[in-house]
Structures are given as structure tokens and as C-alpha cells.
Amino acid sequence: MSSVRRFYDDLAADYHRIFQDWDTSMAAQARVLDALVGACLGAGPHRVLDGACGIGTQAIGLARRGHRVVGTDLSPRAAARAGTEAAARGAVLPAAAADLRALPFGSATFDAAICADDSLAHLLTPGDLSAALTGLRRVLRDDGLLLLTVRDYEEARRTRPTAPPPQLSTDADGRETITIQLWHWHDDGERYDLRHIQLTGQGDERRVRERRTTYWALTQRQLTSFALDAGFTEVTWHAPDSTGFYQPVLTARRGSGQPADPAATARAQR
């Protein structure tokens, strides 16, 4: 089993604890993403794929705003929880396990496709990233909209932080979770291993869980170049200041031309 799948399967039951208040975050994120979808595609509802839906943070909010959303994720446990959490909130969200690199949908099935919160940064090689973006383009209708949200790694690549500030969240029943991240940078200066440590509960009853995964700290320039090579057009970055989203958002349209041959582009750029 891939280490990414293991990481998120293991985290699925606790994932909401990353947020101060998951329901509030879901609603706030959906407001921003819905506005971007509306600005690009006009009034919906639209057919939306969330290809890295996790437990449904963006997919549930978008479904509650009236879109016809389908959620997929590498982690079967996360996808299953997304469906259950949606139903508990009166939303319809068909959700299933699927790998972004091999999406199980026909061509032109969706008006919009999203991958939020650094999901693409789990793809560690140019080949995997290209496969995911080419697949997302294939399942979008002509001129359909791609939305990616990714941490701004420019600064991190320069300063190579090893321990971002810990986060504290508290359940409705008062149970605390402290989340600590430790980053170990690879020699290439682009990828890092994450130790994700969660302390849940109080005092002697505190439970500690540690999980590990790896990220590729992609710069906006790198991701733009991969999106163009995959055949997307109008690639635009929206800064948090302009959207109110907590991390930068890339929007791009499914161009109708043929994707560039990445090898040819790389040769031309030399």
C-alpha cells in the first residue's frame, strides 16, 4: 500500500481535528471556491469533481451550495467518511477511492475539477504530476475549470523550516488536539518528509499518534509550467488577499488544443 494512502487512511477518523471548527472551515472554503467557479463558469449548479476530497472539506461545502459534486481520494477511509459526513449534513456526495493518476471517469464528465489543500504536492515525480493533470484535463468538458489550492512554498524553499507552529483545536465536548509537524528536507531542497504528530485528550489520558508522509514543495512557477504542459490555458494564481482563501488558488481552463509534449517543452527551455 502506498505510504500516502496509509497516512490518510490512518488519519481519516481524526482529520477534522486539524481544524479549529471543521464545519465553519467547510462553509468558508466553499464560499470562496463557489465564487471562483461562478466567476469562471457562470451560475451553476455545475458538475464538480473533487479528485482529492479527503473527508470532504471542500466537496461537502460545494455540494451544500447546490453543485453536483463527486468526491474521489486515494484513501478509501477518507472517501468513505466524506460520503457519510455529507449525508449527516443533508448533502449528496457520491464518494469513492480513486487515484488522481488514473481517474475512473469518461472524458468531459465534469464542468470543474478541484484538488485542494496541497493534495498535488503528494505526487513526487514529474511523471506522476503530469499524469494527474492530464487526467484531470481529460475528465473536464471543453473550457472546463481546474482549481488547485497549494501552499505558497516559495519562502519555505528558501528558509527550509523544520517545525511550523503547532495547532490547537478543541472538540464541541472540550477535548483538545495539539497537532505538531516536523519537516525533514531532502538534499534536493524541493521535497520534505513530514512527521505529523497529534496529541489528543487531556493530562494522563493524552493519546499520541505519529504519521509520516512526503511532500514536493512545488513553486507556483513549477505548477504553472506543469499545468500548461498538460494542456491547460489561462493559468492564473489568486493570492489569499484577493480571495480570502487560506492558501493560493490556481485556476485554469481546459484548452481545446492538444497538450504540449513535456519532453519537447523541456528541450525547448534548455
Ligand SMILES: C[S@@+](CC[C@H](N)C(=O)[O-])C[C@H]1O[C@@H](n2cnc3c(N)ncnc32)[C@H](O)[C@@H]1O
Ligand atoms: C491534505 S489532504 C486534503 C484533503 C481535502 N482536500 C481537505 O482539504 O480536507 C490531501 C489529500 O490528497 C489525497 N491524495 C494524495 N495523493 C493522491 C492521489 N494520487 N490520488 C488521489 N488523492 C490523493 C490524500 O489521500 C488526501 O486525502
